Amino acid sequence: MAKPIFHSSIEGAQHGAKTLDEFLAFAKASGAGGAQPSNYMLQASDDGTSFKSAEEIKDCFEKHELHFDGISAHCPFWVHTSAWTGTKSGHPFIHAQNHDKSPSELESFYEDYLLKLMDLSAECGIKIMPMFWGVAFGWEMATGYPWGFWAGPGFDLLAEGKERFATKTEKLRAHANSLGIYLAHEIHPGTAAVCADEFLMLVDTCDGDKCLTVNADPSHCWEGEDWETRFNKVGDRVYGCHVKNFTIHKNVPLRKMDGNWHNRAMQFTDLATGDLNMTRYAEVMMKIGYASRYCDIMGSETAPLIVEAESNYRDGDRTSADGIAWVRDNLCFDVQEGSFEDAMGA
Numbered sequence: 001m002a003k004p005i006f007h008s009s010i011e012g013a014q015h016g017a018k019t020l021d022e023f024l025a026f027a028k029a030s031g032a033g034g035a036q037p038s039n040y041m042l043q044a045s046d047d048g049t050s051f052k053s054a055e056e057i058k059d060c061f062e063k064h065e066l067h068f069d070g071i072s073a074h075c076p077f078w079v080h081t082s083a084w085t086g087t088k089s090g091h092p093f094i095h096a097q098n099h100d101k102s103p104s105e106l107e108s109f110y111e112d113y114l115l116k117l118m119d120l121s122a123e124c125g126i127k128i129m130p131m132f133w134g135v136a137f138g139w140e141m142a143t144g145y146p147w148g149f150w151a152g153p154g155f156d157l158l159a160e161g162k163e164r165f166a167t168k169t170e171k172l173r174a175h176a177n178s179l180g181i182y183l184a185h186e187i188h189p190g191t192a193a194v195c196a197d198e199f200l201m202l203v204d205t206c207d208g209d210k211c212l213t214v215n216a217d218p219s220h221c222w223e224g225e226d227w228e229t230r231f232n233k234v235g236d237r238v239y240g241c242h243v244k245n246f247t248i249h250k251n252v253p254l255r256k257m258d259g260n261w262h263n264r265a266m267q268f269t270d271l272a273t274g275d276l277n278m279t280r281y282a283e284v285m286m287k288i289g290y291a292s293r294y295c296d297i298m299g300s301e302t303a304p305l306i307v308e309a310e311s312n313y314r315d316g317d318r319t320s321a322d323g324i325a326w327v328r329d330n331l332c333f334d335v336q337e338g339s340f341e342d343a344m345g346a
Contacts, residue, residue: 002334004333004335005286005302005335006331007303008031008304008307009067009069009324010030010307010308010323011038012035013075014308014316016038016041020041024063027066031324033066035066036070036130036304036306038071039073039117042071042117042120069304069306070128074131074186076114077114077183079110080107080110080111081133081135081168082135085135086103111171118175122179122180122181128181128213130186131183133191135192136165136168136169137160138161141157141158141161162205166206177209181211183211183212185213186215187217187220187230196234199214213240214231215238215239216240218231228284238285241285242306242307243308243323246274247269247274248265248266268312269310270314271309272326278331279331282331302332309323
């Protein structure tokens with residue numbers, strides 16, 4: 001009998017003001033089948049020096065009758081791999097007591113933090129960790145502009161970046177592999193890999209390390225590489241999946257330096273009215289094996305489509321709640337078990 005292979009879920013980073021219990025209560029009330037809390041929601045202390053117990057976290061999910069669909073660990077991973085640049089742009093992600101720490105101190109703190117977070121993830125039975133690596137190649141390279149690619153006596157930013165990425169992530173990758181955890185990089189502007197080819201370069205740089213995987217999100221495909229091209233290229237490494245939509249406003253520079261998102265060319269939207277066809281996206285996630293891969297690893301019957309709906313105009317909670325319902329009603333469809341041609345002539 002045909003049945004769905006997906007369930008509707010929600011990502012917690014946009015709901016940071018909520019406790020874990022409040023976030024899961026919101027997810028359940030909105031019709032979600034699962035949830036993906038942020039790392040901050042799992043902390044036992046605001047300074048990030050300790051986490052809740054695995055038992056406490058699992059009990060909370062059981063209380064709300066929700067699937068535990070991973071831990072959103074984007075922020076600490078980004079800080080860890082970006083700290084060397086001396087950037088202050090990660091301050092919203094950094095625990096208050098760390099704001100004045102040196103780059104090396106930050107890197108050390110967040111390496112330890114992430115090792116403990118992975119231990120907690122393994123204790124909870126969570127094997128897929130959505131995240132993104134920071135700007136390991138430097139901000140010049142992240143711009144995509146020519147000066148980042150010049151090389152000469154004593155300098156080659158691309159080669160240096162490859163070595164830096166492999167070295168800085170070595171301990172984290174080794175620990176992930178020891179626990180059977182897949183670190184699912186969200187290909188994203190301002191990270192170590194902003195397109196499919198760059199992600200595959202990271203994999204090659206690390207000798208095909210199996211923990212280097214992808215968290216698909218089509219809303220970050222707005223600078224030339226369409227989402228279908230991107231995720232077909234990295235298809236066998238897609239282990240996580242966010243659902244998010246956007247629109248591009250014409251005749252506005254994509255890289256305009258304006259902090260008011262109402263004035264930006266690319267704006268996130270509710271799921272139903274953006275530029276992307278989300279049904280096609282869900283179908284491609286099936287085609288490249290995300291759903292079956294996730295279910296095999298996690299021992300579940302369905303894989304999560306994790307809503308990360310945002311809007312520059314609509315209330316955040318309402319946008320998320322509507323997104324959960326939209327995914328549940330439109331993307332968690334019964335899966336075709338054969339071909340529509342099978343019954344022809346019968």
